[in-house]
Amino acid sequence: MRDRITRFDVSSASLGQLGLAPMEGVTDFAFRLWMSILGPPQFSWTPFLRFTDTFPRSIPEYFIPELESPGVLTQMPVIPQLMGPNVDDFVRAADLVLKIAPWVDINCGCPSPTVVGNRSGSSLLEKVEVFSEFIHKSSLHLGPQRLSVKMRTGFIHSNEFNSLFESICGLPLKFVTVHGRSRLDRYKGKSNWTLPMLASKRTSMPILISGDIHRFAHIQSIFADQSKIYSGIVGRGALRNPWIFSGKSKAPVLKALCVFGLIQNLWLSDPGLLLLWAKDGHGMKTAGVDSESWIRVIESLNKFSGVSVAEIAEVDLSPRALARVKMLWSYIRSSLPGVFMDPSILRSSRWSVFYSHIQNICQLNHFSEDELPLLYDEERDWLYSGESREAFNLHQSI
Numbered sequence: 001m002r003d004r005i006t007r008f009d010v011s012s013a014s015l016g017q018l019g020l021a022p023m024e025g026v027t028d029f030a031f032r033l034w035m036s037i038l039g040p041p042q043f044s045w046t047p048f049l050r051f052t053d054t055f056p057r058s059i060p061e062y063f064i065p066e067l068e069s070p071g072v073l074t075q076m077p078v079i080p081q082l083m084g085p086n087v088d089d090f091v092r093a094a095d096l097v098l099k100i101a102p103w104v105d106i107n108c109g110c111p112s113p114t115v116v117g118n119r120s121g122s123s124l125l126e127k128v129e130v131f132s133e134f135i136h137k138s139s140l141h142l143g144p145q146r147l148s149v150k151m152r153t154g155f156i157h158s159n160e161f162n163s164l165f166e167s168i169c170g171l172p173l174k175f176v177t178v179h180g181r182s183r184l185d186r187y188k189g190k191s192n193w194t195l196p197m198l199a200s201k202r203t204s205m206p207i208l209i210s211g212d213i214h215r216f217a218h219i220q221s222i223f224a225d226q227s228k229i230y231s232g233i234v235g236r237g238a239l240r241n242p243w244i245f246s247g248k249s250k251a252p253v254l255k256a257l258c259v260f261g262l263i264q265n266l267w268l269s270d271p272g273l274l275l276l277w278a279k280d281g282h283g284m285k286t287a288g289v290d291s292e293s294w295i296r297v298i299e300s301l302n303k304f305s306g307v308s309v310a311e312i313a314e315v316d317l318s319p320r321a322l323a324r325v326k327m328l329w330s331y332i333r334s335s336l337p338g339v340f341m342d343p344s345i346l347r348s349s350r351w352s353v354f355y356s357h358i359q360n361i362c363q364l365n366h367f368s369e370d371e372l373p374l375l376y377d378e379e380r381d382w383l384y385s386g387e388s389r390e391a392f393n394l395h396q397s398i
């Protein structure tokens, strides 16, 4: 693999079929590096970076080290995303990012009340004229193929989608990604794949689809349709099953989590050290489902983390690193047999307690911790919807 990609260069990469969606608080460099080791998606995103009239003055350190620091390698192209309310501030910030990235993405989808209150994210969709003017002005300033747009299907209702989309589809954008829900929907109901699929037949603009792609069969069904959907991106589905991109059905989940914890520990305390490890080419080495290769990853990290393989059960992860491991576990457990849903695991106050909890469950239930089965259970979708089970089921049936 290292021979194939000698230097990370997003401009030489074309979009593949399945990418990792941008997720604020999740898909930072440390996460992307871990995904890259695990079996990478074909491309990924940074979480949004907010721009204001004064920020950023330069590309923030560690925003996209894959592009900024020569020699920092992961196996996937990364798309930088910006978010904010004002088009002049956007193009100024985009110009900075475009010094090192071939194109930049604008977030027109974030539904959070704070973001909307600030007239950013999905708020740009509230009026077609505002959206259209923002994207037209930016596209004209940045030039052809230098801008991509990530949007929801509307602000209040998905029936706003066609006029929103048509107002920008003649522009020379790199692509448009559509999360098939309106801002008001948040994560309710099902992501509407039909609207972007139909739109893709009416335009030559590449369209990517987002929302509720939880397993490989979902994307296959999208491509089997006669639509010209270019690609799909996976957000929560990749947290629930980080092996979704390689389609594996078993994985050494505990060892992979351990590497995740060590990477987070370094990232949150001394990101420069993590970059040094990454510069050594470690984002280019896939471990995937082979337990031995995860041990080799832990060994190679040892020089930086100070943790040997023998010590992994007892590592003193910082509270912030442990919180991130638990966040990931709160998703991954939904892809494991029901016994792993045990809520006490998430209450562990230390990594060693967390680790031994999972080990005990493996032993009691005769699972090999190196080969935990990964499955997709639709019944657990509601857990990640922000709704109660009853409300979720009600919205699904509408």
Ligand SMILES: Cc1cc2nc3c(=O)[nH]c(=O)nc-3n(C[C@H](O)[C@H](O)[C@H](O)COP(=O)(O)O)c2cc1C
Residues within 6 Å of the ligand: 021, 022, 023, 024, 025, 026, 046, 047, 048, 081, 107, 108, 109, 110, 150, 179, 210, 211, 212, 213, 233, 234, 235, 236, 237
């Ligand atoms: C925790 C979290 C953070 C997110 N952050 C971003 C973001 O920074 N930028 C963005 O465009 N979308 C963001 N999204 C939306 C996702 O990219 C995606 O469009 C949405 O979750 C639907 O896809 P899914 O069903 O595969 O999760 C975020 C979603 C989640 C769950």
